[in-house]
Amino acid sequence: MQSSVKKQIFAIPGSLRSGSSNHNILNFLSKLSPASVNFAIYDELATIPPFDPGNDNDTPPESVTKFRDLIAEANGIIICTPEYAFGIPGQLKNALDWTVSSGSFSGKPTALITASTGGENAHTALLKVLGAIDANLSDDTTLLISYIRSKMDAAGNITDADTEEKIKTVFNNLLNSI
Ligand SMILES: Cc1cc2nc3c(=O)[nH]c(=O)nc-3n(C[C@H](O)[C@H](O)[C@H](O)COP(=O)(O)O)c2cc1C
Known part of the structure; x- marks a missing residue:
C-alpha cells in the first residue's frame, strides 16, 4: 500500500533580500512541487542568533531549536543561496554552524543550488560545510x-530554458533520493 503521508521539503534561502533571485527559484520549485510534496520555505534565517558554542547546550536559543526541528522533520532539504564577498552568506553559514552539534543534517537528503553572479567560491565552500555536517548530497x-x-x-521568472531545466532536474533528483 502506498503511503499518503506527504514528503516534507524544507527550503532554506541564503539571501534575506526582498525580491531575491534565490527566493524566486524556491518559489518556482514550490509551485512545481507535486501534490505528494509539502514544500516549506524558511523565512526566519534572520532570527538565528550568532553562533556561540557557549550557548550550544541543552537549552539553545528558541529559534535555533525550531530551525533544528524543521530540518529533523523534513525528508529533504534544499539550500538556494548567493555568494557574498567570495564566500557563503554569513547568516546561512551561521545557521549551519548551529547544526554541527545537533547532527540535524546527518544523512539527510540535501540539494544545493548556488545562484549568484559567479558563485563558485560559495558553492565549493558549501559543499565542504555540507560534507562536514554529513548531509547526503x-x-x-x-x-x-x-x-x-x-x-x-x-x-522573478526564470527566462533561461537551460537553467530552468537544470533546476527542475536537481529538484527531481532530490525527490527521487528520498
Ligand atoms: C555585498 C555583496 C557582495 C557580493 N559579492 C559577490 C561575490 O563575491 N560573488 C558573487 O557571485 N556575487 C556577489 N554579489 C552579487 C550577488 O550574487 C547578487 O546580488 C545576487 O543576485 C544576490 O542573490 P539574491 O538575488 O538571491 O539576493 C554580491 C552582492 C552583494 C550585495
Whole structure:
C-alpha cells in the first residue's frame, strides 16, 4: 500500500533580500512541487542568533531549536543561496554552524543550488560545510548557476530554458533520493 503521508521539503534561502533571485527559484520549485510534496520555505534565517558554542547546550536559543526541528522533520532539504564577498552568506553559514552539534543534517537528503553572479567560491565552500555536517548530497543534487540575474526577468521568472531545466532536474533528483 502506498503511503499518503506527504514528503516534507524544507527550503532554506541564503539571501534575506526582498525580491531575491534565490527566493524566486524556491518559489518556482514550490509551485512545481507535486501534490505528494509539502514544500516549506524558511523565512526566519534572520532570527538565528550568532553562533556561540557557549550557548550550544541543552537549552539553545528558541529559534535555533525550531530551525533544528524543521530540518529533523523534513525528508529533504534544499539550500538556494548567493555568494557574498567570495564566500557563503554569513547568516546561512551561521545557521549551519548551529547544526554541527545537533547532527540535524546527518544523512539527510540535501540539494544545493548556488545562484549568484559567479558563485563558485560559495558553492565549493558549501559543499565542504555540507560534507562536514554529513548531509547526503551528490553531483545530481547540486547546481551552480552563474549570472543568475541575467537569467530571470524583473518579475522573478526564470527566462533561461537551460537553467530552468537544470533546476527542475536537481529538484527531481532530490525527490527521487528520498
Ligand atoms: C555585498 C555583496 C557582495 C557580493 N559579492 C559577490 C561575490 O563575491 N560573488 C558573487 O557571485 N556575487 C556577489 N554579489 C552579487 C550577488 O550574487 C547578487 O546580488 C545576487 O543576485 C544576490 O542573490 P539574491 O538575488 O538571491 O539576493 C554580491 C552582492 C552583494 C550585495
